[in-house]
Amino acid sequence: MTAFDQSDDRLPRGARGFAFAGRDRELAALLDALTERPAVVLVEGEAGIGKSRLVAETAAVLRGRGVGVGTGGCHPLREPLAYGPVIDALRRLGDRLPAEPGLIDPAAGVLAPALPALADRLPAPPPEQPAAAAQRYRTAEGVRAVLRAVAPAVLVVEDVHWADEVTRELLLVLAQDLPADTALLLTYRTEEQRGPLLGSAFRRPPGTGGTDLLLGRLAPGALARIAGSALGAGATPALVRALYERSAGLPLIIEEDLITLAEPGGAAHPELLGVPRSLREVLTERTGRLSAQGSALVGAAAVLAVPAGEELLGAAAGLTEQQTEAALLEVLAASVLVEHGPDAYGFSHALARRAVYDDLPGPTRTRLHRRVLGLLADRQPPALVQIAHHTRALGDLDAWLAPAQAAVDHSLAVGDLGTAAGLLRQILDHPRLPADRLGTDALALAGILRDSAEAREAVEELRRLSAIPGLPAAQRGEIRAHLAEVLINKVGDPNGWTAAELAAQDLEEANPAKAARILATLAIADTGEASAAEQRDWMTRAQAAVARTTDPVAQAVVSANQLTRLVYDADPALPAALARLPREPDRQPDVLRATAVTLYNATEGAICVGLDRRALQLDEEALALSTGSNVPVLVMYCRAYQLLLGWLAGRWTDWDRELTAYRTRYPDSPLTGGGLLGTAQGVTAAARGRTAAAAACFTQVIERDARHMLSVGAAAGLARLRLARHDDEGAWEALTEALAVVERKESWPYALSLLPTAVETLLRRGDAAAAERLAARHAAGVEGRECPAADAEQLLCQGLLLRQEAPELAAAAFSRAAAAWRAIGRPYPAALAQESAARCLADPQRAVTALEAAATALEELGAVADAGRCRHRQRELGRTSPNPRGRSGYGGELSPRERQVAELLARGAANKEIAEALFVSPRTAEHHVAAVLRKLGTTRERLRADGRPAE
Template sequence: MPHTAFTPPLIGRAEELAHLADVLARARSADPRAVLLSGDAGVGKTRLLDETAGLAGQSGMAVLTGHCVDLGDVGLPYLPFTEILGQVAADERFMEVRAAHPVVERLLGGGAEPGGDPGGRLRLFEGVAGLLAGAADVMPLLLVLEDLHWADQSSRDLLRFLLSRGVLQPAAGGPGRRLAVIASYRSDDLHRRHPLRPVLAELVRLPAVERLQLRPLADAEVTRLVCALEERPLPEATVRGIVERAEGNAFYAQELLAAGAEAGGLPSGLADVLLIRFEQLPQTAQQVVRTAAVAGRRVEHDLLRAAVGLPEEELESALREAVGRQLLVAGGQGTYAFRHALAREAVYADLLPGERARLHGTFARLLGERGGTAEYAAERAHHYRESHDLPQALAASLAAAGHARSVGAPAEELRHLEAVLDLWSVVPADRRPTDAGLDRVTLTLRASAAAAHAGDGHRAVALTRAALAGIGADADSELAARVRYTLAGNLLGVDSLAAAFRHSSEALELIPAEPPTRTWLWAAATHVLAARQVGENEAALRVARQALRAAQELGVFDAEADLLISLTGLQGGSRRTPEGRERLREARELARRAGNAPVEMRGLFQIAIGCFESGDLPECLPWLAEGLERARRAGLLSSPYPLEMRYLRLLVLYTLGRWDECAGTAEADAAALPASGGFTAGPALYVALARGETTAEERARALLAGPFDWLATMVAGIVLTDAAALRGDAGAAVERLRSTVAALSDEGGRRPDVSVRLAALALTAVADRAAALRRSGDGAADRWVETASELVELARDAAGHSTAGPPQGPEGQAWLARAEAEWVRAVSGPDTGAWEKAVAAFDFGDVYEQARCRLGLAEALTVAGRRAEAAEAARAVRETAERLGAAPLRERVDALVRHGRLGDRSAERDASVLTPREREVLRLLALGHSNRRIGEELFISGKTASVHVSNILAKLGAASRTEAVAVAHREGLLTDPPSAPG
């Protein structure tokens, strides 16, 4: 046996270790940090983490470690965090902290409420964050996550939440957390479409998160490592051969050294090296290691003993051999792990197919004997699938899907259900689960619901289409109708309106209206929604009234509620009125009584949007909070109406000028729901653009990638149109406006309501361009005036000042007032009356847009010679810009103050404040002349020149000659720049 040290020395990582030690020190000083440690397999990430953990322990920090494991295409939800929480639970120092956050007990298998709590995903995330924060209050904490490239989606989402919102930020008004997070992953495993890639790209943008890449060791460092691993001197040729083959990889070097002494020749590849070491074990130890390889990277002692079937003494002897050869490492809580994942992969790949299948079957049976608990379902499904016991794999995958749903992991639920669907056709009918009503179509519909809950609307559509394709010609008409109206509802969610209307019409035709049934009621309710979206309002109203009577006769309260909500929307903007919102509250109560969360959330959203459209913004927020709480309890936070509520909540915060709260809420929403796109990014992007953040445009363009998304297209259109206007690119602003309106218009050519806002934004740039050309006498100004007239007509039409539909509420009318003011500016110059109307129109609560309109008013007042009023308006704009942190707006108002001479003193004076002689003195003063030199130039005495200088300083309120020159330049009293430095 080679006499290598069990723990290899750390060589060539002094710089990285010093950096991580600094991270630990900062964490102990309440400056929390996170490090994403990357490197190729075997480069030394685990060894560096072990050393760092040792330093943390020596300095009085608690070290919590979680491992991710490879379970193929399906994951075990929250596995690394379950391991970490288990360590917290086993530590008496954290007993009180654990008791204060009972929600995390669901991950430990002991705290789930009866029937599960599918709505607790966000609450679970907050609970884990609170638990770790509380633990860090007890003592400094180092959180280690290994092999992040194998993490399941729920673990990735939770890590994103913790780093962006949960544990790196200080509590309100308090110090930072005493916590450091280090997460490792294999960089060579991250292919182009690896799901960890976008997570890493997002995390490294956070100020407290950094990436640390482990480079391969230099040849000299590998040489030092090899020589340190062997007690006896090694031949130079042997060392040189190992260094050449290791290519800077510490693990390769160790394996080559360990295998070389007794192998009779070095293998050409790492897998061969690993297997040579493995084959040097006694047969019993080989059997144990093979069995452990099938279990995965880590295996419990009791489970391994049952699987291998050896007496305890033989098992312990075999394990001692495997540990001595450094293939396995003894861990805490009676577990064994492969020292490196590559070792496990090599041993596993060397198993014969029959041997591999048999061992997988053994582990599946043993896990099943533990009572078939849901938390083992994913592992059982994996082992049954690999053992080719497809009926059992099917049953276990169904159980795993149920477990994923119970812990709020819709993405994992979807993957398990898709595995079920893959197995369904290959498992004989008599071996499938016998649950009532369980068939391929209903399973596909359930998978589509999971996709919708996970925020993947397009996947939900694809699955429902698959369900439709699976319905035969002789299928039950009720089921056929249900599939079609479900497909119609999913299509509405991805804004495929014409197709939704077609499928809802087909659903309605499949079943008779008399006598009415529940299926017909819901088909009718979906058809009403689809018909309204394509402009078939009369048909929608007729079907809604008919279905409402049927729902009341049958006592189907949730269908009655859904139809009442639709009827309120069909009646000319009545949700904007107190009477309309009272009707919506009645509908919401019916849905609550029926226990139908989606309909109840629809009612709550309609009440909230009605408040917004009527200009009652503060009243909007409590309804949104209630709706999101209902969604949380129902496990529907990623479904359409809660996403709409999130966007509306952010929009209200943005509109009211609560920008920091808007940005922080958006960050938390995006961390909890990473696939929510424009719903959680939109208003935060408006804030970023208004504050002059350079990444705002890039982030807006990213929303346009992938399948068409109506809201993401709208958000990107607003940001990119406004950005073009802010930089004065009229052509780009108009082009973006037109492309966005075209993309958002429905199949009938009906333009979206947001057209009025887009037109007003583009008109800003057009008016700027027309005014500049008009001042220079360029005839091209006429072309831009024509464009302005075209855009204002678009705004008038969208705001409802035509036959296209009912007028918009206060927001739409305010944007129209701004569009009108910009149009007048483009045609004939700024008009105070038009801008006064725009300022008054935004008085419903839009702080930023009212300030922008007030800036336009200040410009118009300046042109009209009403400089005192202009100065007052400019001061109000600057105060708002300062409060919001809107740097571009502050720069524009400052420029107007300078060029229009609207400063505190210049508002009461004009160019006549200085006499002609004082102006001559000021001109020479700007050239840096002394009083004597000024006297010589003007043929006056130096004393007289001094008196003039003193008068100038007094009139300009300046304390020095230099300040007087600066004030004069700022207020336009010096028309030409000085020709020499002052």
Template sequence: MIGRDAELAALLDAVRNPPSVVFVDGQAGVGKSRLVTEFAAAAARGGAPRVIRGSCQPLPAPFPYGVLLDCLSQCGDLLREPGPVTGALRDHLPELADRLPPAPRALGDPDAERHRIFRAVRDLLRSLGPAVLVLEDLQWADEKTRRVLRFVLADPPPELSIVATYRREDLPSVAPFGHAFHLPHGVTGVDLVLRPFGATEVRAMIDELVGAAVTSHRFAEAVLHETAGIPFVVEETVRALSDPVRDVRAEGDLAQRILAGIDVPPSVADTIKERLAALPGAAQVLTEAAAVLEVPETLEVLSAVAGEATAAHLIASVESGVLVEETANRYGFRHNIARRAVYASLPGPRRRELHERALTTLSALDRVPVARLCAHAKAAGLKAEWLRYSELAAKAAEDANDVSTAVDLLVEVLSDAETSPEVANRLATKLCDHALTGLPGGMMTARIESLLADPRLAPDVRAQVHLWFGLLLQRETGSVDRGAEEIALALGLLGDQPERTVRGMAAMAGPYLGSASIAEHQRSLDRVEGVIDHLPTRELRTALLATTLGGRLIAGDPSTWERIARLPSPSDVHDPEELHHLARAHCNLADACSWIGHYARAREFLRDGIVLAKRVGSSYVVGTAEATAVRLDWLSGRWQGLGQRLDRLIETYADLLLTTDLHLTRGWLAAARGEWVRAEEAFQAATGAHPAAQVFPVGISAAGGMAGMLLSRGKAAAAEEHVRRGVTMLRSKGAWVWSGDILPQAVDYYLAVGDVGAARLLVSETATGLRGVDAPLAQASLAACRARLTAVTDDRDEADRLYREAIDLHWDLGLSYRATQLAEQAEGETITDAAVLEALTQTYDALGATVDAARCRHRARSTGTATPSPRGRRGYGSELSPRERDVARLLAGGHTNREIAQALFLSRRTVEEYVVKVRRKLNASSRHDVHL
């Protein structure tokens, strides 16, 4: 059971204080039966009174006293000297006939007979002793049952408790017992209202259903949107997934696509249809209009689309629970699965008619999202309107950074055989503009490839398709050779269009992708820049410089700084397209600076790039800038709130290539905080599905991140694979400029396995590769590795000098975390100076480097000198202490006690004690319910 601990506790507490009555209110599927089932089990385990359950049935004419007689028929073994009046129930309860007194003589007066039956029920309940009567779905009870319950509770048996569940919207009157009823003095009364789940409970429930804690936050949010958090609908939806364990991991728009692709669960559809059939005809039509409109709308819009509905019909739909008031004067379905069920029940001609009315109605309103008009036009079969609104909707999606939706809209129109050649060529060009935004799973590659055989495309447009298809083959699927063939074909077809040819060459020249060496990329960049001055417009020259300057700088070309002067001044640029490219140039330079170690310059370029991008609404450029910004904040030790920012950005840009950057930073942060499961997932996501197509600096750094995390845990053998991969990438690419995030980890690995020769060889290769290269980070890492190598030769004085040099280089770059780690390393493995350890601990704590701070505390404890607690009071009351918060965070990440102990350098026993405290303070029934 998920999320009902407080309600369960209230139930148990009430039945321990009889006489009592508990009302459990909640809509269909919210979990009332699940709660009373768990309550019955808990009562049996805890020695509570016997629980007797009965359910009312949705019959046209309910049986008199039906649910009460069902319950009483189960109680033969509990009867204790039933009084004479209980004989009036002999004919009603044949199961108890041998235990009841003889039936009294008939009175002949119906009112007197009813009174005797009421007394008999109360006396029989009294003779049961301690008991709990659970009456489910009281909204379907007959009126006689309601009356006898009011009679019993006016003077209840002292050891009786009653638990009644019901749906308020289906009650025949305002109260579960027929009218307002006040319990007499001395009777415990509890009212529980079960609410639908929120995102946290939905996620926990999905994890329970699939049997693993793997559900992504985005998928849980998507399920919440589809189901409104109603547990029954959540369960049926998850059961309808084709591959639940895989599907629930989906991020970004993919989560919503998966849910949109499943059929409405039959059990849910049947429930909705049953409620719909009970409505008056005009109310049904209004509900159908709401299903077609999809989002909550006003009565005026609903009436215009339905054509014959009034406020009275809307009230009937709301009172039945089919529709709900989402916001003031806007009405829709409680959850999207219900809407889809109603929509699926509509015959085709009826759907088209309602969609046409919806288009007419909405197009006359102000500020209606054009995507809605597009969808209604298509569903109504209005081809011309659909084409027009599709282009407008794609542009709106682009402006909102929703590239996936923009691409879907363009592909849909291009796939229509009736789309004219003029429109097809224009939209194919637009689609190519989105080619490198990085939609997941090869989706973009397949869509561009589908255009190659389109007979409507003009030769120059077809050449562009070949170009972008080739680049996508290399980047999304790792098909480097086939991609090169497509690019070569495209460049041949574009021979008489030098501006497009050069743009294709510039795209190929980016050094961070593909298997070509850095030297080859630099030659390609030289060829592209050789013709820039001959291009017809400054806008095109700026577009190419935006690619080539960033490409040169990220490869460590020191001449880039002079070439940057070729960019126009922002004050001289007014054309929106050129402003877009100028923004891209500044953000690309910021990104390059952040990789090679010019962090102050990176922030300058970033600031200017974001201002320019926002001037023209270049949301994708802003996205790349945000990815660079969080990496800079990680490097400079600005970690406060960084995890939340990364989660938000990864969700926002889930379909774009730049998320590999974001996953890398998340991996670094998680590793420093001991969240090893999350770190490993993040480093794997940063590498991507096709290693041959990965972004090289990200792939090298992810390999270093994984290796460093494993080495910190003493897992040198497991680190070997990642060191080998990262070093191989360095050597094959000749990318020594990007060695800063793998060289220290590789050297540490080689020394850990006793291969000093391999460490020296790699350091020597790196030193040679960095000659004449602008690479401050790599140079600082090289200095640190020289110090490390010198220290193992026992030349302590020289090692100290080299460590001081390396530490100073890292501080000069603003790399506070790495500088602190070097300072700790320089002290040696046997450091015993308590003051030094305390200073290191405080620095790590200030950063949020949980593992490093814990390591220093552990080393201080081993010297016999405890490190003082972090700033703040020692007494935290019901709040989590800093150490408890660390434990809670790791628990929430799925770590075992052993892993937590290793991360925080604590004993297993100490961790067990922390886990108990964390669960108590967070009111978590199990370790799996701990969430922060």
């Protein structure tokens, strides 16, 4: 958060220099407590935790609400001034005093000498000087009088742990009897306060509210928002992590680091950050009061670098058991060290340790590192990471290499990838790293980076690793393969395919099994980047590589991807090849997963070419294998295509509900807004008359997968919307890139509405020759392939080309297309083809009959816009639609037209969209809308919220 936002109370972004983040709950608690006055609020926290910033943000909100806020602070070296912090706070409230002194309680006059700048507004001071006890009483009464005069008001006193005795007494007296509509807000440091804060035990009296608030350190998310406000794009996840490790969430350190990093070029060099001056001063102040034994213990803790037990700390410091116990109690009481757990003591954060470590004389540091190294070497099991650390600190890099490598191996064995990665980076920087270790360690680090959550940063580091001079080809290839995987799967960068090809080149001789898997994957990559000829070459190379290995997984992957090439080519030999895939439960899991992936790919291909029954069978088998082989991503994908197959079969009634259920079950599925499923949503919206929603769906699919074969259907959908608006040039613009992808991939069997739409667009643009060439190219591309949907689309192309010169022949072609779609099991394109046939018929009666069949089928689907277009054409042909019940025969029930309107309203359509969908005037649409809402006794909003209207 940049500021707390409550009602109209807003703080400016970075009111105190940085975004205010991570304290929204605490700010809300303070505001709630200070709104119900009188109130006493105590805010506790360590030095640098952000108490003052929280108070400042609270004060800003309160002032915006008309509440006065006066702040004073206690200091350890304050110049003598009785009740100084309270006087300072009252001075800041002076502008709220009445201009006439006579309007203020005379008791306030006792404060006039201490507030000379407000003397003209305060009553005259009493003439006599009372005794000390009476003076304290009069002062308290004077403060109350001023507070009553400036109410509503909050008196803030910060750092009360440094308050003198008389100030504490005054604050206690005020807290026990605050004036109405005023509050007292006190802050103090946890580690500095000993005994009762106000000198005596305090409990809020009846009628006085408030709260006690303990501030904790900031979470990483809050630090990220603060860093983002200061550094913008420079606040990378890696930098935020580094800042958090340095600060452990202490705002004091965070802000000082950000001040340095905000300087020109600072964010690019976080390694130059030192210990913040303010932190060093705090630690110097605390350690300066320690005994010799306490200082020795703190120095040992700084060298140990990790929380340690009392025995190890004492031994490292060279102290006896009794000395260790006394020193440990001392440093804990001084808040130099803190307890991290049972018998585990160390610094509160890394920078505190570094500040102490840096202040140790060089010989002392060296002596302590040697002593600690000896102590650790005698322990079992050995602390390998710590041994490596202390060896390196002594400056012997060659001696360090062996324990560092052992620490890496142990870290990897126990799954501590962060520690392993840090050590591997250090090892790879070793100037004399043996050649046999270079490739092994670089590859180990690459494997960790591949699984990193910070994909973009991993990419840069993987690129650097792959460029290390002298790296063996086998390891370089593996690293490039990891880079390709991150780029493709996590970043969505098409450069990943280039990295994959380079990896395969490195590995073809050194590791043919790995090379075969990569090449086989490249051979079926459906990105639009490579041509079909290039991909066939990759498959040939994959087969040659796998022939040189007996690796069963590589053989399974290459075999599976060969089959996927058959899928893409709609090869009639595919069913027999699929039947030979290994499915036996005793096969290796990777082999079964390869089979599941192939069956899924075959499902997708079968949908694209119009083999819907086969697709359903393949999908069910892929789902069963994916579930058994524990491939949750593939399970998610298979269920998406089950949903799509239902939609293709005409089950539109439950489409929205089933899609919502799928999104709820798989909120991270990339299929819902992209590819075939995203295109289906656009087609459905367009069929229902919601053209804006349809355009948004199509655009989203194209933007996500512009060069992917599965996005070409969305390009066709967007073009059809533009054709409906007579924007022929815009339609062609939407199609050009998709056509280029089909040409490059030779994916003519894929029937995704692209070819008929492109032919119609070319005809509309007056380029019949180009339309004929495209249809001929399509016909040649599907010849000999098993692709019934593409065959249906070829019939549509023929009908479009014949429509002008030979309408009866065109009608026959469209009718054959409709029959083909019905044979496939897709009623929606069948109805549209039947509509196209009807529009070519010269006999009005035959045309009306064909349009009636098309309109009825479309109405059953809920495609009200398409049905409305058919009904409109029927009216143009003179067809009347007599009402079997008479003109008013529906009474309180919805007529068929009103049911269409209700359907559109439930989908969120506006009146203009309803008019366009039903081919009626806007005024007629308004009439229908009013009738529907009246009959249903509802509103637009409720109808949309309820979804599909009741039958």
